[in-house]
Amino acid sequence: MTYLKNAWYVACLTHQVRAGEMFHRTLLDEAVVFYRKQDGSPVALQDRCPHRFVPLHLGTIRGDQIECGYHGLRFDCSGACVKNPHGDGKIPAAAKVRAYPVEERHGMLWIWMGDAPADLALLPDYSVLDPSSGYLVSTGGYIHIKANYELMAENLLDLSHITYLHDGLLGSPEQVGADQVLTEDEGHIVCRRWMPGISVPGVFDMLYRRDQGLVDMWTEMRWMPPSCFLLDSGVHAVGATREDHGWYYGVHILTPETRYTTHYHFAAALPAGTRLTDAEAAKFAEMRRFAFEEQDKPILDAQQAALGETDFWAMKPVLLTIDAGPVRMRRAIERLIAAERQTAQPASVD
């Protein structure tokens, strides 16, 4: 088991890396420290001084550089040691830390964890979160999941669980048994569910008020490897078209912290015409936070606790039709990781 390294992962929200302050987080088992240069651009470095292994975030920002808090070695944004204040001041060739490519986009700080050149074309498109998109962005959130990211990815790609785990909130009973249609689209896996004539789940009851009567509902979840998701979900009157509807884009982004823990960022974007009072917008955000933090997280944490350090497949999971998407995704991740290993340069340090 390892991770796909040559990929963009969300490290944190852009506002979490403030001018003059360091932010640190473990990503894919690597300790990383973030700070901003004087021009405001973000930097990500290995958070461990090569001299005596002290986390660099315990040190000090000096202009565009950071200085280790223990013996004062200084590193620039490329990770090179540029100052050894001791003795003759010579800088050993090995005195450097890894620098990671970073990119700020859609309110998030993305980091490229691999050795191959960072490829911006691979950065997932979450432009619905940008102010210029015209969408209403709902308050998002961050949840620390005590489970492997693939378990959480299964949760997102297979939404059949919303009837059970999120009943009345995101799901409703008549959704059960909905057909799901899987398609692949340039490396993405898309899972569509169409649920005609169902009672309105809580979250849509507010977005699309129908004091009585049934609706048609759809969910279309798109997996963008290795662990980014975009949901298109909504309802309209039975038999109507999308012209008259309540819907939103759900943003769900997973970053492995360790093999057994995951950083989970989520947000939502509602179309411009959506009419919500401030109280309703707050309730919409709270409904989603509740579903993810108080309903999904306990299930995920319990799954990992049951697995322990045992490999997923070694547990011989029973496979159902709803697992078609998750299994295809797991196989795609395996293929991507295997391909990455084959093309890695022999000299790679990874």
Add this chain to the structure above:
Amino acid sequence: MTYLKNAWYVACLTHQVRAGEMFHRTLLDEAVVFYRKQDGSPVALQDRCPHRFVPLHLGTIRGDQIECGYHGLRFDCSGACVKNPHGDGKIPAAAKVRAYPVEERHGMLWIWMGDAPADLALLPDYSVLDPSSGYLVSTGGYIHIKANYELMAENLLDLSHITYLHDGLLGSPEQVGADQVLTEDEGHIVCRRWMPGISVPGVFDMLYRRDQGLVDMWTEMRWMPPSCFLLDSGVHAVGATREDHGWYYGVHILTPETRYTTHYHFAAALPAGTRLTDAEAAKFAEMRRFAFEEQDKPILDAQQAALGETDFWAMKPVLLTIDAGPVRMRRAIERLIAAERQTAQPASVD
């Protein structure tokens, strides 16, 4: 190291499994969920959905069945999956959980952990706890011991420690050096101690008031494999017979939780003629709770901490005469486990 599986263990007290609620506990390293059918009879199932390993106790009771909280698979009392609400609804052959035989007796819920047919003849006789027995049942208790059950079993079978650990409460100084007589009785090991002419330990001072003067005291501890104990202990006037006495049956039952932790249930039954005010009955129960929870438990927990993950015999324990019972018991457990392995069907899933 493993456990004797084909045996009855106490899972919990019967009242802990309430109608309409699930109770869950780890027993012999296995996660088990308990609930009651609509007719009140108890059910014990493996507490892990075979689909995605979510504990079933996070789900919902549906009549006599339980429904997984994540994707709604339903299991009946035999552990068979009886409903897959998704897609074509087909139920894979592997979609089942283990069902454990259970039996309610003497106020406790017993569970049979092995693959051999459950044998009620092997259920230890604690009928002194039944209302029909006419005995007065003292408030019992439950203690979570952070030690292997065999360390706690040694504590119970060898009562020479009461002078030191429970001095003034269960023991008194003159008991030291009492002869102990070991006998075997159809697979049980019985350890008898006879302590003539001693001062009265606190617990008997109340049961058998003698404002002054010495008593004769006996303890007869019976081990019923793998980890159930019944104590017959009392005092009478020096040289008198059992007609004039204060005594009780002590019930001590151990269930391994993991290799390093134990569920410990205890109770006591006093003969019908025992005269105790309510306050005295409460004090009797509290004396015993104090002795087991605040005197025995710290010693047991410290023993396991000193052992760590090292095997008991690898520590080369010094053996004394008082260890004759404990050693004989450990050897008996080893023989029982070895015999169980030999007779196990090759197809056994254990």
Add this chain to the structure above:
Amino acid sequence: MTYLKNAWYVACLTHQVRAGEMFHRTLLDEAVVFYRKQDGSPVALQDRCPHRFVPLHLGTIRGDQIECGYHGLRFDCSGACVKNPHGDGKIPAAAKVRAYPVEERHGMLWIWMGDAPADLALLPDYSVLDPSSGYLVSTGGYIHIKANYELMAENLLDLSHITYLHDGLLGSPEQVGADQVLTEDEGHIVCRRWMPGISVPGVFDMLYRRDQGLVDMWTEMRWMPPSCFLLDSGVHAVGATREDHGWYYGVHILTPETRYTTHYHFAAALPAGTRLTDAEAAKFAEMRRFAFEEQDKPILDAQQAALGETDFWAMKPVLLTIDAGPVRMRRAIERLIAAERQTAQPASVD
């Protein structure tokens, strides 16, 4: 990785072992219990009864002996079991615990952890802490470091970090780049730094008031194997001699608790002529405690967390000129441990 065993280590301060009470601590991975005989002399025994592994500190002091709290075995100061109160009272030959040589000196209780005869000539000389020395002893302290003792020993032997980690307190900016001179002296390693014409660090500003102007400063740190340190550090007017100065001896003593944790005792002795008000003496002690506990300890703990269970050299640390002392010390410890192993008797139980 192991420890040098045939050496004196500080177990605790002498006042921590009080008459009639037991004190216990893990030293070099061994559980040790301390108590005082009736004549006041200290005893150190293995803190684990050989019968059932219960820590002896849970038992009772009986005159010059201690009695196990579980079954009453008694051990004398030599570690021999002298009483088995059970059955025929015979005492198995194996019924003994290890007794460690101890020595009270300089306010500390020293313990010899090896199998070779304890050699008082090897006890480090901290007589500056003795009342007879005429030195003013500053309030010392104890810190539990969550790091291997060699990481902490590097901190002490290489004081180049004081400019960065203790700036304004123990160090000042102009110290950077000071030459260090290493010498060896009968197995000791001495690291001298001479820092002429610098601004006064806080701790010396108080000891040697110069409201303005620069000083010459020296630090001379002596390592006495395996993990004792004595610092001679002070300042005087630029170009002056040691006649007019402010200085002190710093005492720093490390005792491994486990491979990853360390007992750290520190103190200081100021020359008789030092003029400090009570408030200043308290501030001097507090400055040092703050530097060691709130500046050094977080760095040390973070180093060990970054190392995890990986060997120091396997991390391929970048070596700077300031590491000459630490590296020489690490190599000396390796040689001493290797020599100890070679001379160990084959029959040694260690």
